[in-house]
Amino acid sequence: MKRRSLFLNTTATMGFIFLYAPMIALVVYSFNKSKLVTVWGGWSLKWYGELFRNDQIIDAALLSFKIAFISASVAVVLGTMAGFVLSRFRRFRGKMLLAGWISAPLVMPEVITGLSLLLLFVAMEGAFGWPAGRGTSTIIIAHVTFCMAYVAVIVQSRLSQLDETLEEAAMDLGAKPSSLFFLVTLPLIMPAVISGWLLSFTMSLDDLVIASFVSGPGNSTLPMVIFSKVRLGVSPEVNALATLMIAVVAIGVTAAMYQMRRQAKLLEKQG
């Protein structure tokens, strides 16, 4: 028994090393003075300076943040609606269809989603003159479509774990459906809604393939700029950018975990 758990721990630890080693190397090499990415030339913040002087990257980053913010906000509303309908409404015609449509984007290869949306936009432009050309708005529509699927899944699973007595009590006390939702259900599922927003934001910020299909000329998002730089080889500026992004995620996740742990302790005390 002892020997088996040693084997298990070793393989699992190697799995974790596999997960983290490339990212740690990326972070360390972002502080490398040398232009040659694999030669260590001493510590330096040089590439961070280069990064912030690179207008192409900065413009693309601003555009990507704008798209991610709008996409995540719209996707949260639509995805919460879909998740709510799927877990709280009685059977209605089209429920199976909605369930299928909402889960399919999760596994659909991105090249197919991107191509099909682009062809739709072109056909729509031909038929009604909208959307005129492609750019920020078409990227947002595309991102909302795949992000809302993730939000719906998260909200739905939270709703199915939720204790229904609070909602019942509100109804017994005569709450209208709208106030029942906004005053009781929504606050209860808020953690799921927030994580849905954050997930949508990061997925939108990260998307290369779909955005490449549906964007127009002059609308390069951050992943598109990174991809074109990286295709030519390893770039120290991209290392610096990656380090900043990893730092933001690490701080965010640590803060979220700390908050969750504090709440769990509070609940324990109350209980």
Place this chain on the structure above:
Amino acid sequence: MSTQTGSAWVEGSGSRLAKYNIFKRLNWGRFSVIAVPMLWLAVFFFIPFLVVFKISLSETAIAVPPYTALLDWNLDEAFINLKLNLGNYLFLFEDSFYIDAYLSSIKIAAISTVLTLLIAFPIAYMIARSKPTTRALLLSLVILPFWTSFLLRVYAWMGFLKKNGLINEFLLSTGIIDQPLIMLQTDFAVYVGIVYTYLPFMVLPLYSALEKMDLTLLEAAEDLGSRPATSFFLITVPMAMPGIIAGCMLVFIPAVGEFVIPALLGGSDTLMIGRVLWDEFFLNRDWPMASAVAVVMLIVLVLPIMMIRNSQGKEEAV
């Protein structure tokens, strides 16, 4: 998939939430909550597939947009002309390039899926059997990379696998090898990339299956004289099967259509269908051909997609 949980919840004999039926009276509230997401998905998810199918039946043309119309009509002269062109599909099956690309994508995706399963299983097993407090920490360690950029995680491997990259430097300095290994721009790099980026998708379903397992079954088997290895294959693996299937499909399906990983880590001879579609569209500007490639890819993937929906349905029904 949701009907089991959803309807059991609201329609269960005692559930008073069936009163959400107040919506029935004013219908507008209920109607719009259903209609808005439904309409969005119909327009931006479902109809696009019909458009792709339609365009796959047209011919390439030097025009904007670069394909011919399927339907010509002129009501004054009273003619309707429907032109269906199966040429793209015929070409797809005549030219071995496309068939090879499909087969090679399926092969690469299948091998990577098996490798991911082999690496993910010990991780999921260890997490499921650890103390509840460490469990949360280990789980978030698995999920954390998922929150960072996919593109940058693939990129991180470029620095690792290159000819003068970290792995080669390390192996050379320890004297294990005396010639740098060529790893970047090979199929091997593509396997590493897929395993690396899709690992969380495999660990999470495996973990949730293993965590639910009743450990007394293993004790019972031990008492009856079963060796650990036997119990593992006869009890643990079958019990984890729903998680194994879900995880494999979550890795396999997107891996078949993967573009970024073969484009950055693969060589010019790494043939994957996602890349073929991309080149057909962006380099050859042959939109009808790209659409035909997409339609066939979708048909190839329908079976695994149905499998994952079934396994999810079962899991929720339990």
